Amino acid sequence: MFNKVLLAIFSLTTLVSAHYTFPSLIAGGSTQGQWVNVRRTNNYQSNGPVTDVSSADFRCYNTQTAAKATTYNVTAGSTIGIAPGGAVSHPGVLNIYMAKAPSGVDVANWDGAGQVWFKVYQISAVTNGGQSITWPSNGATSYTWKLPQSLPSGGYLVRTEHIALHSASGFQGAQFYISCAQINISGGGSGNPGPLVSIPGVYTGREPGIMLNIYYPIPTTYTQPGPAVWSG
Numbered sequence: 001m002f003n004k005v006l007l008a009i010f011s012l013t014t015l016v017s018a019h020y021t022f023p024s025l026i027a028g029g030s031t032q033g034q035w036v037n038v039r040r041t042n043n044y045q046s047n048g049p050v051t052d053v054s055s056a057d058f059r060c061y062n063t064q065t066a067a068k069a070t071t072y073n074v075t076a077g078s079t080i081g082i083a084p085g086g087a088v089s090h091p092g093v094l095n096i097y098m099a100k101a102p103s104g105v106d107v108a109n110w111d112g113a114g115q116v117w118f119k120v121y122q123i124s125a126v127t128n129g130g131q132s133i134t135w136p137s138n139g140a141t142s143y144t145w146k147l148p149q150s151l152p153s154g155g156y157l158v159r160t161e162h163i164a165l166h167s168a169s170g171f172q173g174a175q176f177y178i179s180c181a182q183i184n185i186s187g188g189g190s191g192n193p194g195p196l197v198s199i200p201g202v203y204t205g206r207e208p209g210i211m212l213n214i215y216y217p218i219p220t221t222y223t224q225p226g227p228a229v230w231s232g
Contacts, residue, residue, distance in 0.1 A: 018089050019047035022160040022179040026081030026144055027072050034085065038181045040067035047085075049164065049175035053210075058200040059112055060159065060180035068108050069182050076151045076188040081144030082160045082181065090164030090175065091135040091214060094143060095226050096121035097159040097199065100152065107155030107182050117159070117202070118193040118230045121145035125222035133218055137162065148232025150191030155184050159199065163225065169213040172205060195227045202226055 021043060023034035035044065041061040043049070050057050057063050074080060082096075099116040101107040123137040137143070143160075157180045164175040202225075203210060209225040 019043070019049060019175075020088055020162075020177055021047055021085045022082050022162070022177065023085050024083040025072055025158075025181045025183070026083055026142060027074055027078075027183070031083050031142070032072065035067070035069070037069050037072045037183070038082075038179050039069045040065045041179050049177050051172045051175060053176070053203040053205045054200050056200070058176065058178065060157070061178040062180070071108055071155060071182040071184050073184050073186065074147065076147055076153065076185050077149035079144050079146050080158070080183065081142055082158075082179070083142045084140070087141050088138055088162060088177075090162075090166050091138050092162055092164040092166075092175075093125055093135070093209070093222075093224060094121075094123040094137040095119055095161040095163070095224075096143075096145065097161065097226075098193070099157045099159070100193075101155040101157070103154070105155075107157060107184065110155070110157070112157050112159075112180070112199065115196045115198045115201075117197050117199050118195065119227050120148070120230060122224055122226075122229055124224045125219075127219060127222050130218050130220040133214060133222065147185065148191060148193075148230070150189035150232040151185055151193065152191060153185050153188035155182070157181070158183055163210065165210075165212065165214050168211055171211060174205070174210045189232075191232045193230045193232075195230075197227055
């Protein structure tokens with residue numbers, strides 16, 4: 001009996017340690033503190049994922065913490081990024097979405113509701129006709145990308161979404177690891193980001209890039225979920 005208890009504890013510990021969060025904004029050439037410029041998520045202790053793409057947690061995953069964050073000032077065209085609380089430890093893909101707060105609204109007090117989100121960066125899978133499939137986002141300790149120079153100035157939410165696909169063969173088997181950072185962009189342009197989507201609402205959970213068996217048969221191609229990347 002004692003051995004069974006130890007095995008259960010070990011299994012739970014292993015499961016939790018395999019999960020991850022995205023607590024740190026990368027900006028100004030360095031990684032900022034955890035949960036400083038990123039709204040602290042419900043899973044900041046458990047590291048557990050979101051699996052229901054229609055849930056209110058699917059946007060910024062902070063319905064329980066109701067956490068706010070400090071907004072970091074950046075310039076359009078600069079490089080920013082996100083760092084997990086360790087390393088990404090599941091095969092999957094990455095999407096980065098942004099949403100601009102309405103004029104006159106402080107992004108720190110904005111919830112990102114509505115058809116306001118657009119994709120600025122992604123890391124997909126690499127396939128070769130069914131012989132193998134690899135996941136470049138797996139094992140990463142940071143992701144960085146360049147903000148489009150034509151991005152209009154103002155306050156933005158930056159939403160990280162890593163989709164873990166190791167158990168995605170059934171509905172709601174995919175695991176979403178999510179967080180929202182806050183930035184204020186200056187020196188921007190007159191670009192028109194899009195296509196715009198609502199979050200939740202962007203996925204049904206049955207997309208071919210969300211509900212699939214990545215092991216057998218090995219997928220011959222992979223379709224990245226969500227809209228096309230807006231590059232300005």
